[in-house]
Amino acid sequence: MLSVNDISYHIGGRTLYKSASMHISTRDKIALIGLNGTGKTTLLRIITGEYSPDSGSIERRKSCTIGFLNQDMLSYETYDSILAVVMSAFTEAQQIQIKIEDILEKLETNYSVKLIEKLTQYQEKYETLEGYSLQAKAEEILEGIGFRTEDLHRPLIEFSGGWRMRVMLAKLLLEKPSLLLMDEPTNHLDLPSIEWVENYLNIYEGAYIIVSHDRRFLNNTTRKTIEVSNKKLNLFEGNYDFYLKEKKLRNEVQRNSYQNQQVRIRQTERFIQRFRAKSTKARQVQSKLKSLERMDVVEKVVDSSPVVNFRFDFKQKSGRHLIQLENILKSFDDIKVFKNSTIRIERGDKIALIGANGKGKSTLLRIIDGTETLQGGKRTEGYNVVKGFYAQHQLEALHVENEILEELKQAGSGKPEQELRNILGCFLFSDDDVFKKIKVLSGGEKSRVALAKTLITEANFLLLDEPTNHLDFQSENILIQALQQYQGTFVIVSHNRYFISHTVNKIWYIENLQIKEYPGTLDEYTYWMEQRKRNIAYPSPNSESKPDIGNKYRKNNSSQKENKDRKIKKLQEELTKVETRIEQLESDIRGLEKKMSLVEVYSDTDKLMAANQAYVSAKNILNTANSDWETIADKLDELAC
Numbered sequence: 001m002l003s004v005n006d007i008s009y010h011i012g013g014r015t016l017y018k019s020a021s022m023h024i025s026t027r028d029k030i031a032l033i034g035l036n037g038t039g040k041t042t043l044l045r046i047i048t049g050e051y052s053p054d055s056g057s058i059e060r061r062k063s064c065t066i067g068f069l070n071q072d073m074l075s076y077e078t079y080d081s082i083l084a085v086v087m088s089a090f091t092e093a094q095q096i097q098i099k100i101e102d103i104l105e106k107l108e109t110n111y112s113v114k115l116i117e118k119l120t121q122y123q124e125k126y127e128t129l130e131g132y133s134l135q136a137k138a139e140e141i142l143e144g145i146g147f148r149t150e151d152l153h154r155p156l157i158e159f160s161g162g163w164r165m166r167v168m169l170a171k172l173l174l175e176k177p178s179l180l181l182m183d184e185p186t187n188h189l190d191l192p193s194i195e196w197v198e199n200y201l202n203i204y205e206g207a208y209i210i211v212s213h214d215r216r217f218l219n220n221t222t223r224k225t226i227e228v229s230n231k232k233l234n235l236f237e238g239n240y241d242f243y244l245k246e247k248k249l250r251n252e253v254q255r256n257s258y259q260n261q262q263v264r265i266r267q268t269e270r271f272i273q274r275f276r277a278k279s280t281k282a283r284q285v286q287s288k289l290k291s292l293e294r295m296d297v298v299e300k301v302v303d304s305s306p307v308v309n310f311r312f313d314f315k316q317k318s319g320r321h322l323i324q325l326e327n328i329l330k331s332f333d334d335i336k337v338f339k340n341s342t343i344r345i346e347r348g349d350k351i352a353l354i355g356a357n358g359k360g361k362s363t364l365l366r367i368i369d370g371t372e373t374l375q376g377g378k379r380t381e382g383y384n385v386v387k388g389f390y391a392q393h394q395l396e397a398l399h400v401e402n403e404i405l406e407e408l409k410q411a412g413s414g415k416p417e418q419e420l421r422n423i424l425g426c427f428l429f430s431d432d433d434v435f436k437k438i439k440v441l442s443g444g445e446k447s448r449v450a451l452a453k454t455l456i457t458e459a460n461f462l463l464l465d466e467p468t469n470h471l472d473f474q475s476e477n478i479l480i481q482a483l484q485q486y487q488g489t490f491v492i493v494s495h496n497r498y499f500i501s502h503t504v505n506k507i508w509y510i511e512n513l514q515i516k517e518y519p520g521t522l523d524e525y526t527y528w529m530e531q532r533k534r535n536i537a538y539p540s541p542n543s544e545s546k547p548d549i550g551n552k553y554r555k556n557n558s559s560q561k562e563n564k565d566r567k568i569k570k571l572q573e574e575l576t577k578v579e580t581r582i583e584q585l586e587s588d589i590r591g592l593e594k595k596m597s598l599v600e601v602y603s604d605t606d607k608l609m610a611a612n613q614a615y616v617s618a619k620n621i622l623n624t625a626n627s628d629w630e631t632i633a634d635k636l637d638e639l640a641c
Contacts, residue, residue: 007056034228162188319383329376388459
């Protein structure tokens with residue numbers, strides 16, 4: 001259907017492709033992968049004809065139509081309803097509909113046989129194009145990717161960029177081009193919408209190429225993988241998981257070939273060096289030189305999956321309970337978000353907050369952070385909670401004129417330069433890369449800088465809003481490894497199922513204006529939700545009889561369990577008392593500091609000495625209380641294990 005033949009393409013003096021080729025058949029389902037900056041989006045634009053290759057050619061059948069979903073569509077604006085925008089996919093059917101309406105209008109005053117015949121012809125054609133069911137199809141797709149029925153007649157211009165991208169996706173799916181090109185289609189979709197698109201693509205009759213960093217989405221929708229590497233297009237006959245296995249085998253073969261070739265090259269070079277000056281060996285030396293020139297050099301295998309050893313330092317350990325939300329109320333105008341909802345975050349929780357867009361996930365993250373006001377209820381923050389917040393708007397908060405290293409220095413961690421360089425190395429900024437200015441970085445590189453800034457804050461509680469957006473697989477792996485090594489607590493908002501399944505131990509979801517918790521992995525939660533939807537009797541996630549993985553290990557002696565629970569309860573009460581005492585001591589110390597700054601005190605030697613003695617005594621008592629708190633917290637940790 002379409003062939004890319006030996007293309008070469010250069011941009012800014014850099015070679016993206018050199019004699020690269022690929023072939024696309026009628027029903028190919030292709031994942032196009034590669035590190036950020038290797039030219040994946042550029043290739044899609046070359047295929048559409050927007051860019052022209054410097055050499056080589058693109059050949060396609062005359063019947064081949066191309067649809068391209070790209071990030072430029074975010075800026076498209078119109079006052080037409082989103083339903084009208086999507087219906088514009090049916091150009092031919094709409095033109096015939098206009099002709100039918102025109103004839104019907106004429107028939108009101110001119111009832112002629114000729115008009116009746118034309119009307120019959122157009123109606124038959126309209127029926128062949130399935131014109132009478134097109135609006136229903138458009139509504140089905142729009143609602144499938146997350147729009148409410150009442151939204152369908154709202155103007156496109158009222159929606160944000162992410163929702164406009166969904167409209168463009170719906171339009172392309174309805175157009176059914178022979179070849180559909182999709183650049184990061186899941187970036188603006190929530191989990192239910194991603195699953196809907198997966199199901200739709202699985203029955204799509206044409207071919208498509210997907211550029212995505214959502215590996216589970218690629219596994220569920222593609223049958224071939226093309227990797228952009230070493231300026232070539234390398235084909236793997238399977239989905240992303242197949243690619244990983246096959247890539248490992250190919251790398252092993254390439255590594256052996258490279259090592260063998262390097263041995264031959266060194267031997268040849270030694271021969272040339274040794275006999276260059278001997279006339280009797282001149283012919284052999286020339287032959288060896290030519291063999292080196294003609295040699296197809298095997299590329300050295302570059303490890304694209306670096307292992308990260310990121311050390312997190314906490315200034316202080318948080319209390320057992322970090323955040324308590326009690327009967328919270330939140331609404332925007334007439335839209336209710338939360339009503340009388342209660343939830344708690346404990347030390348060591350690794351939580352993913354998932355669900356459809358518009359349910360209040362980002363709002364909840366801001367409530368947890370303390371930056372979003374409540375209309376009712378109570379937010380209580382625990383002891384020694386140090387927060388770090390990462391969200392997409394922080395990419396815009398980066399200082400564009402700063403170099404990467406300088407940006408981290410200004411984050412206020414106080415870490416020495418070498419340690420900051422080591423951290424940047426974990427995030428793939430090595431050597432002179434750390435001196436690049438923020439303004440020249442790609443979206444993915446900016447995301448890595450912002451994440452690095454968040455992780456060096458020495459926070460014991462992280463809030464991460466869509467942290468994998470714009471990250472390639474390599475960068476995503478780095479973040480996963482970093483969070484797996486993180487000993488603190490975090491809450492993540494994400495639609496990336498692979499990322500969630502490798503980082504969290506609890507799932508939060510929002511249902512009927514309530515925040516609900518599933519104490520398990522994403523796969524367990526997904527299975528549980530499927531059972532609910534099919535109306536299969538299944539215990540609630542908090543039920544004692546929940547038949548999850550690990551149930552067979554819960555055979556503790558009941559009396560031992562009761563004894564353990566009593567000890568935990570007693571320690572929790574002691575911990576609460578100590579925390580209350582610490583808060584009072586800290587308040588007293590602040591009062592004494594304020595008192596010593598008064599003129600009537602620091603100008604009177606006796607008063608100053610008395611105040612200073614009280615201050616020193618309070619500090620000593622506070623240090624003892626802090627030690628008591630740590631001892632009790634450690635005992636609780638041991639019992640909780």
